[in-house]
Amino acid sequence: MSGSVSTCGTKDMVGELDEMMDNQWMAAVLGAKDAVEWIYRGEGAANLVLAYCGSAPKFVGKVLRIQKVPANGSECENGHSALTKLECILWGKFEGIVSAPTRETAEQLYVQKVMCPLLGSEHVDAGIHVLVSREFLEAVEKKVLGQRPSWRVDAAKVNPLCDSVLLIADHSKFPHGIFKEDFCVSVEIKPKGGFLPVSEFIAEENAVKKKIPRFKMHQLLKLHQGKIRKLSKYDPLDMFSGSKDRNNFRVFLNGSLAFGGMDGSADSASYTLDQAFLDGLKHIIVAKDGMHIKYFLELVAETIFKSGLLDRLLEVQKLDAIDIEGAIHAYYDIVSQPCMVCREKDGNKLLGRYSSLHSMPRDEKLKIVRDYLISSTAKDLSLMISFRSRGNNLESPYKVVFLESTKQTFDYKASFIDLDMKPLKKMEYYYKLDQQIVSFYVKMVKDKEAIDNGYRSQKDINKGKEGKVVASFDFFLSAGSVLPQNIPHCENVSEDVVLDLSTHGSNKITFHMFEHTIFL
Known part of the structure; x- marks a missing residue:
């Protein structure tokens, strides 16, 4: 060959994401009525992935990555716990990570500041954050429940206390x-x-x-x-x-x-x-x-x-x-x-x-x-x-x-x-x-x-x-x-x-x- x-x-x-990388946040808040435009794509141990099926240009060709929490745990993880003091020392040389207000933001900056230079900016998508309401997260949880495998449902659920989710390009498409x-x-x-x-x-x-x-x-x-x-x-x-x-x-x-x-x-x-x-x-x-x-x-x-x-x-x-x-x-x-x-x-x-x-x-x-x-x-x-x-x-x-x-x-x-x-x-x-x-x-x-x-x-x-x-x-x-x-x-x-x-x-x-x- x-x-x-x-x-x-x-x-x-x-x-694809030039307009997104200029800012880490999108000026939009997703509510309960928006849940109908997002469909189940899949999930891993920590996140649920939804693909956009609507017509809004800013979301076409994108997916949402939504944080999950253990199904049998209390709803105490709201994403507001930033890095620990020692982690701030560990990642202190990378601009912005230490001062990130939440761990979610720090993780996004980790991709942008650490992994992007190592793997190549043309191959790494740090995404941006989109504000969401609790009603949106609860509506999404209810909508995709029947599509999720039972063992995933038993293990974890959508974290309803998150105030933002990560928006990234759908890399399975052009x-x-x-x-x-x-x-x-x-x-x-x-x-x-x-x-x-x-x-x-x-x-x-x-x-x-x-x-x-x-x-x-x-x-x-x-x-x-x-x-x-x-x-x-x-x-x-x-x-x-x-x-x-x-x-x-x-x-x-x-x-x-x-x-x-x-x-x-x-x-x-x-x-x-x-x-x-x-x-x-x-x-x-x-x-x-x-x-x-x-x-x-x-x-x-x-x-x-x-x-x-x-x-x-x-x-x-x-x-x-x-x-x-x-x-x-x-x-x-x-x-x-x-x-x-x-x-x-x-x-x-x-x-x-x-x-x-x-x-x-x-x-x-x-x-x-x-x-x-x-x-x-x-x-x-x-x-x-x-x-x-x-x-x-x-x-x-x-x-x-x-x-x-x-x-x-x-x-x-x-x-x-x-x-x-x-x-x-x-x-x-x-x-x-x-x-x-x-x-x-x-x-x-x-x-x-x-x-x-x-x-x-x-x-x-x-x-x-x-x-x-x-x-x-x-x-x-x-x-x-x-x-x-x-x-x-x-x-x-x-x-x-x-x-x-x-x-x-x-x-x-x-x-x-x-x-x-x-x-x-």
């Missing part, structure tokens, strides 16, 4: 009015961490972290905890490897599962494909029947790797230079607490190295923790890429990608989304989770080795007899499961669910999926 990506009149977010051809397809990719740590502060018993991606280790723990049904075969190192053939995408049409995998062969798994999705691709990809999926996935891979987006993202992720096992020591000094790690590892040969961290100047400790939190944002974000055929439109403000396979040129725009600011107080949580992930993985590997050894011994004993010994852990470690075909909405699918559809023989096809989403 070959192709090229070039720039044609690049502008920051292609001018703005209307530039060309008559408005049909587009968008891909949402959640890359996760793309490198293995090499920190000297990683304990010997945790050395596996230097060989196995954290995501893959975390899968085992999540499966054990019942948070996922099967292990994902997705490997972030593949995504960042530069190899176009080693990646997995989850494909959705209007929020329903349509296709998964990079194989591109549609014949043996045609029953999994949404015909409307295939029909839609025909507006984008010029190809013979049965080849649209293959060429579309080539287009996605071509754009990702030729654009250098992942290279830039990886640079930001690597701000985590000493791993959480190093950064946690700087954290305890910043918050003026005894280092619990040093206390637990009394007598450990790494204590000498830890002491070098504790003896650092305060500014260096602040930088270590700040860089770790920024890196955490970069490891959790998503990348949204939208495509449309350029056709005869020779002038366009968008970047272009040429697909050699079909001899077509496409407009594309790429945006990093979900750039959440990580609270300083979560450092201890990050450390404890890291240790839990690694220790459980090491234990499971040892258990599997014991099972494998026992299996081999049993085979020797039963040689010549009928039957065989099956190690249940082999199934536990295997990845892949059949996913229900009618998923109500893409954002409601666990990030770790896998689709593995296989046929036997020479035409074997296996599709693996991760939180990589495609919208039409």
Whole structure:
């Protein structure tokens, strides 16, 4: 596969939000009557996302991001709690963040002042705040209740005490009015961490972290905890490897599962494909029947790797230079607490190295923790890429990608989304989770080795007899499961669910999926 990506009149977010970025607030207040013009798009753990379906120019092509609170908690979170005193010190070098009146405003400025310069202003949308009434929030909550998955409803609700919400561009679409051809397809990719740590502060018993991606280790723990049904075969190192053939995408049409995998062969798994999705691709990809999926996935891979987006993202992720096992020591000094790690590892040969961290100047400790939190944002974000055929439109403000396979040129725009600011107080949580992930993985590997050894011994004993010994852990470690075909909405699918559809023989096809989403 070959192709090229070039720039044609690049502008920051292609001018979509130029008028919005001049101010952090929009002079409008949304009331109960406005709720009818906002429809459910999806949600994550912390926010509900609504898309605009009305005709007001200032909202067309935009989405609202509305804060949620735990369903069983009290309505005490009104967004007015600004940064803590220590967080003000941590982010003090960035203009405006410390003086932000609310945490919501601080988080918006974090995207604008911190993440935007690192990832590129043309790929980052900080959005603006829009004032809302309690009546609007209550009306929205009631309107979308039936569209939300039950497990999301049980976990959280719209925070009725917020006085503002975040308005951002709908990055799954191109703005209307530039060309008559408005049909587009968008891909949402959640890359996760793309490198293995090499920190000297990683304990010997945790050395596996230097060989196995954290995501893959975390899968085992999540499966054990019942948070996922099967292990994902997705490997972030593949995504960042530069190899176009080693990646997995989850494909959705209007929020329903349509296709998964990079194989591109549609014949043996045609029953999994949404015909409307295939029909839609025909507006984008010029190809013979049965080849649209293959060429579309080539287009996605071509754009990702030729654009250098992942290279830039990886640079930001690597701000985590000493791993959480190093950064946690700087954290305890910043918050003026005894280092619990040093206390637990009394007598450990790494204590000498830890002491070098504790003896650092305060500014260096602040930088270590700040860089770790920024890196955490970069490891959790998503990348949204939208495509449309350029056709005869020779002038366009968008970047272009040429697909050699079909001899077509496409407009594309790429945006990093979900750039959440990580609270300083979560450092201890990050450390404890890291240790839990690694220790459980090491234990499971040892258990599997014991099972494998026992299996081999049993085979020797039963040689010549009928039957065989099956190690249940082999199934536990295997990845892949059949996913229900009618998923109500893409954002409601666990990030770790896998689709593995296989046929036997020479035409074997296996599709693996991760939180990589495609919208039409």
